[in-house]
Amino acid sequence: MSLSNRHLLGLHGVPKEDIQLILETARTFREVLERPIKKVPTLQGKTIVNLFYENSTRTRISFELAQKRLSADTINFSTSTSSAKKGETFKDTVRNIEAMKVDMIVVRHQSAGVPQYLTKISKANIINAGDGIHEHPTQGLLDMYSIREKFGRLEGLKVCIVGDVAHSRVALSNIFGLKTMGAEVSVCGPATMIPLGIESLGVKVYHRIDEAMAKNEVLNVLRIQLERDAGKRIPSLREYHKFFGITSDRIEKHNREIVILHPGPINRGVELSSEVADGPYQVILDQVTNGVAVRMAVLYLLGTMH
């Protein structure tokens, strides 16, 4: 069994068998992470560059840890400390890095489509770690892994993505991946944050959080991204919290099991109340642990492909 594509650019169009293979493989690595020595020699001799043009804590550390635990050699590149500051073009930077013989590139960039472009100018396997408001496939995969871990399945599950769907790459990757796996996906948020015509992706739209909570088993709650001008689309953070924030009261009112995911970093008191962020319904820290396993799976499957 191998993946059908040698890059992971997004979950759009990725066949069900591939997603299944990644999730199954991640289970193996989840076990490795429980061992006293959390390292296997599988990618010995492979060189991986983490090309981060946009800030990141979780994703970069997660990728780096995954690479180290597979014994790959890793190089970190971030714009703030590189020659990109001196005006070198993206293409030149990549060409130069490639001249040093790298096998894989993990890329994060503020512009959608950069990973796709990379596949044209580099021979390495490309993994998208978030491109603009397009996709963030490994986040989508780790969300699916975490949901599946909780319910034992994805098919037929009702999952609602809550928040600024219009500017979220996490939302798109979740929608594509979950739909492929047979889940029923919906989105919920103020009208200014739900893109027009999103129904064409086969998702239901809610504008009231209580209705969404009554009808779904999983809420994937997105972060209100102030750096992407979320403030212009809502009157105030307080008002957003009042109408869309997930609170213990709201959960208890529905009196049923509900699982809450959040890609982090959390704005406490905005999309989640502190109580919920630390409460029994969330799997936020499991998501982080699973993230390393899922990324190991992706690196393994792409890195050992022939």
Next chain:
Amino acid sequence: MDIKAKIIDEEGFNRTVTRLAHEILERNKGSQNVVLIGMRTRGEFLAQRIKEKIKEIDRSEPSYGTLDATLYRDDFRTRLKQPEISVTDITFDVNDKDIILIDDVLYTGRTVRAALDALMDLGRPNTIQLCVMVDRGHRELPIRADFVGKNIPTSINEEVRVRMKEIDDEDAVYLVNAPSKN
């Protein structure tokens, strides 16, 4: 499957498992410190059978786990097909234990090498002993088995197939012609 000979039948298979269980108990003076680790896939079932036998003979039940050593293999760069990996399931502490590593066929020794590395990452066992159903020769590494069901000298063009009821329809060992590689 292009069969050349049936080497062990069902009765023989059961007798061999019984002997292996006795030998393991003899060498380790009982089963107090013994843990059985089967290698995916058939080694796993063989380990279960040996565990049942030890239970019958010694009235004790050694701990039992399964190991997948795929991630430690040395042939990722040369193989054409990506190997499937499954989960290692060893829930007990291996430190200071006498580990019996169990597999169906011993051939080049490369899988065993990978398994040894994998086990070392789990702790520091007292000893690791190797138990196989069939030793077919052609070693490429300095590895030998401590307990052998049957030695079958083979040619490179032959293969040994161990079949077990858990996943096949019978208990038997066959010598077959290797499928041509094209």
